[in-house]
């Protein structure tokens with residue numbers, strides 16, 4: 001154990017994400033949460049599919065890796081992301097995070113909403129989100145019973161842990177000039 005550990009040597013990073021979208025008046029908007037569609041629920045306003053859980057997870061992992069935020073990566077002024085499947089955005093963010101030398105350890109989310117109930121599809125949301133980031137993603141629903149004045153939309157908070165990717169044996173044996181794995185713990 002070195003006497004002094006610099007932040008660059010710490011093999012973990014933590015990130016936090018938050019998102020909120022208001023309910024839509026448009027009956028055509030389908031509610032999507034954690035990559036799961038709720039055909040009978042009121043949809044949310046958004047440029048993409050307005051999946052607040054996927055968006056909060058995306059911001060959490062990007063923030064942990066120091067790669068900015070979802071708005072920088074996928075601008076809502078771009079027609080490319082109109083109606084986008086936010087699970088695909090989360091997958092792309094994961095690729096960027098992995099490319100920067102990190103793997104996702106886990107993500108934990110709290111969704112603040114009074115409706116609909118999440119419990120019946122919690123496993124489905126877990127499965128879709130976990131597949132996107134390659135690590136466990138837990139989703140907890142928190143009802144406010146109306147006291148927080150959140151009847152107008154759905155919020156999500158997410159916390160992500162990133163773990164420095166282990167350097168490959170080849171890299172350990174002969175690190176190239178520009179090897180970014182230097183300083184990785186063995």
Ligand SMILES: [Zn+2]
Pocket residue numbers: 019020021046050051052055
């Ligand atoms: Zn969003």
